[in-house]
Every structure is written in structure tokens, then in C-alpha cells.
Amino acid sequence: MSLKLPAVGLRHDWTLAEVQALLDQPFNDLLFAAQQIHRTHFDPNRVQVSQLLSIKTGACPEDCAYCGQSAQHQSTIEREQLLALDAVIKAAQEAQAAGATRFCMGAAWRNPTDHQLDQVIAMIAAVHGLGMETCVTLGMLTLDQAQRLKAAGLDYYNHNLDTSPEFYAQVITSRTYHERLETLEHIRAVGLKTCSGGILGLGESRTDRAALLHQLATLPAHPESVPINLLVQVEGTPLHGAAPLDPLEFVRTVAAARVLMPASYVRLSAGRSTMSDELQALCYLAGANSIFYGERLLTTDNATTDRDQALFERLGLGFEIVAPEGRDTPGGCFK
Ligand code: SAM
Ligand code: DTB
Ligand code: SF4
Numbered sequence: 001m002s003l004k005l006p007a008v009g010l011r012h013d014w015t016l017a018e019v020q021a022l023l024d025q026p027f028n029d030l031l032f033a034a035q036q037i038h039r040t041h042f043d044p045n046r047v048q049v050s051q052l053l054s055i056k057t058g059a060c061p062e063d064c065a066y067c068g069q070s071a072q073h074q075s076t077i078e079r080e081q082l083l084a085l086d087a088v089i090k091a092a093q094e095a096q097a098a099g100a101t102r103f104c105m106g107a108a109w110r111n112p113t114d115h116q117l118d119q120v121i122a123m124i125a126a127v128h129g130l131g132m133e134t135c136v137t138l139g140m141l142t143l144d145q146a147q148r149l150k151a152a153g154l155d156y157y158n159h160n161l162d163t164s165p166e167f168y169a170q171v172i173t174s175r176t177y178h179e180r181l182e183t184l185e186h187i188r189a190v191g192l193k194t195c196s197g198g199i200l201g202l203g204e205s206r207t208d209r210a211a212l213l214h215q216l217a218t219l220p221a222h223p224e225s226v227p228i229n230l231l232v233q234v235e236g237t238p239l240h241g242a243a244p245l246d247p248l249e250f251v252r253t254v255a256a257a258r259v260l261m262p263a264s265y266v267r268l269s270a271g272r273s274t275m276s277d278e279l280q281a282l283c284y285l286a287g288a289n290s291i292f293y294g295e296r297l298l299t300t301d302n303a304t305t306d307r308d309q310a311l312f313e314r315l316g317l318g319f320e321i322v323a324p325e326g327r328d329t330p331g332g333c334f335k
Contacts, residue, residue, distance in 0.1 A: 041262050047312070059108065060108035065202070111141065112138045159196055160198055170203075171239075210256075284317065
């Protein structure tokens with residue numbers, strides 16, 4: 001099957017069969033296409049760097065089978081109340097000093113109450129005031145809540161589709177796929193930038209990975225940021241002990257995301273701590289151009305900063321610098 005690869009412009013009319021054919025291509029063909037497309041939209045040697053902070057940890061009412069923060073699983077993750085504002089500011093300042101340009105705050109909620117949203121809005125304002133880009137992930141949002149976040153100066157909202165519509169019910173039963181799409185609609189409607197992707201290694205098939213990418217690439221606007229997570233197996237969760245994904249399948253998925261959503265940042269997200277340097281290098285070659293940086297993700301360990309810096313040095317990669325007003329500085333590089 002020959003694919004209509006967009007030379008310029010973006011396509012939103014991908015068929016599922018096209019996405020499947022893309023993923024099924026010989027590995028070298030897929031990587032070559034991805035790297036070519038990557039170069040038409042991005043500097044191939046620059047990586048955007050975000051840092052995560054869990055602002056409210058554990059005791060989540062949802063039942064996501066991969067997540068150690070669900071109250072329905074027996075993980076050993078310590079529960080924490082919403083962090084105090086000064087603790088958030090201190091963490092953001094440290095992230096900024098280490099080179100992160102975006103600070104992403106995550107809360108283990110099904111959805112925020114309006115009072116909780118007020119507290120998060122104060123955090124967003126403070127982090128924005130430091131000159132960093134802001135992102136939050138708080139669960140489902142109403143249109144009104146999305147509007148309030150936009151008015152507070154938030155840049156990105158993260159809300160993942162996680163997997164295919166078909167496989168979804170085997171992973172999460174407490175929130176529907178449709179509800180996730182609705183939240184994404186609210187984010188777009190108010191002009192917030194969307195961060196939405198999924199997790200691989202849940203036991204899904206390549207067809208499920210194709211269907212997830214198809215959903216993302218046929219949204220009315222491609223998410224500006226597409227996190228591709230590799231399952232971090234957390235003890236006590238139903239997916240602890242799941243068969244590991246073939247790493248080259250992970251690379252294929254990154255490459256296909258790059259081809260389907262050429263102007264989006266594709267983020268190598270959770271799971272980097274268990275990936276070899278060589279696997280990560282292949283992901284960068286496949287078009288990944290964003291990472292979570294710092295020693296922790298939300299509740300689990302990330303690849304260490306020393307290791308990341310050494311790998312960037314070996315690959316000749318640099319951190320993308322974002323000017324305070326949100327414009328990229330071409331050629332900017334953190335060393
Ligand atoms: N509670 C909010 C929600 O789920 O909407 C926001 C935080 S939640 C931790 C954000 C995303 O992190 C999930 O949608 C999932 O894709 C990813 N994630 C969570 N636990 C993970 C794990 N153990 N391994 C890989 N990715 C994970
Ligand atoms: C995303 O797609 N991955 C991040 C972020 N968005 C919020 C979260 C990864 C969580 C990994 C497991 C943990 O540390 O709790
Ligand atoms: Fe709760 Fe988010 Fe974890 Fe699901 S992924 S259990 S919604 S914190």
C-alpha cells in the first residue's frame with residue numbers, strides 16, 4: 001500500500017488501514033520516512049525538556065491497571081495531600097536551573113473540584129511567573145474549568161487516550177474513552193495546547209497501537225505534544241509482571257507518531273529508566289524530540305540526569321531553549 005505522506009501541511013484524514021500499513025513497513029523504511037519528516041519541521045538535534053512534579057499523590061478513585069496511584073490497587077506508593085504552594089515553587093525553580101523549560105504538575109484525581117482548581121491555579125500563576133511553560137494533568141475537566149485554566153495562563157493540559165478504543169476496557173473501567181475525548185474537546189475549545197498520547201506495553205497488539213495513533217492523528221487538531229509512555233511496572237498493580245514489549249515495537253510507534261503528526265512534539269515519556277542508551281538513540285532517530293528530565297517522574301524513578309547528559313553529549317543533542325514569552329530560540333542549547 002502506498003501512503004500519502006504529506007510533503008507540507010498536516011493530514012487529519014488518515015485511515016486506520018493506512019496507520020496499520022505504516023506500522024507494518026520494514027523498520028528501515030519507517031525510520032527513514034520518520035527522520036525525513038522530522039527534519040522538515042524540527043531541528044533534529046534539539047530536544048524539548050519538561051519536568052514533572054506530583055502535586056497530589058495516590059488515593060485515586062480510578063482503576064487504571066497500570067497505575068500505582070489507584071486506591072483500588074495494593075501498591076506501596078505513599079499518599080500525599082495537595083502540596084503547598086512554596087514547595088511547588090521551589091521544585092519549579094530547581095527544574096528551571098537544571099534546564100527544564102516546561103513544568104508539568106500531575107494530580108491523582110478523577111477530576112478536580114472547583115476549590116482544588118483554585119489551588120492549582122495559584123501554582124500555575126507562580127510557575128508561569130518564573131518564565132517557565134506550564135502543563136497540568138488533573139483528570140477530566142469541564143468546559144468551564146478548562147476556561148479558568150486558560151485564563152490563569154496555563155499553556156498545556158495533559159490528558160492521554162492511553163490505548164486503542166478496543167483495548168481500553170481491559171485497562172480502565174472507571175472512565176470511558178468517550179469521556180477522555182470530551183475532555184480533549186474542552187481543552188481545544190478554550191485554546192489550551194493539548195498534550196495527549198498513550199502507554200505501550202500493556203499487552204496490547206500492534207493493531208491497538210495503530211488504533212491509538214489513528215485516534216490521535218484524526219483529532220480536529222493534532223495534539224501539540226504526544227507523550228509515548230512505556231509501562232513502568234509498579235508492584236501491586238494488575239499489570240505488574242506483564243510481558244515486556246519488544247523494544248523495536250516501541251521505536252516503530254514513535255516513528256509512526258512522527259509521520260502522522262509531523263509538527264507535534266513526540267515525547268519519550270515514562271519508561272526511559274529501563275531503556276538502553278541505544279534504544280533511546282533509536283527513538284530520537286525515529287523523531288522523538290521531547291523528554292521528561294529529572295530524577296523522578298510522578299511517583300517512580302526516571303533516567304538519571306547524569307545519564308541523560310552523557311547520552312546527549314554522545315549523540316550531539318542539545319536541550320531546546322524556550323524564550324520566556326514562549327518563542328523557541330533557534331539553535332539554543334543547554335550544556
Ligand atoms: N490522574 C490524571 C489522569 O490520569 O488523567 C493525571 C495523571 S496520570 C499519572 C497521567 C498519565 O500517566 C496516564 O494517563 C498514563 O498514560 C501515564 N502513566 C501513569 N502510570 C504509568 C505507568 N506506571 N507507566 C507508564 N505510564 C503511566
Ligand atoms: C504522561 O504521559 N506521562 C507522565 C505525564 N504524562 C503526567 C506520567 C508518567 C507517570 C509514570 C508513573 C509514575 O511515576 O507514577
Ligand atoms: Fe488515577 Fe491518573 Fe493513576 Fe488513573 S492514571 S489511577 S486517573 S492517577
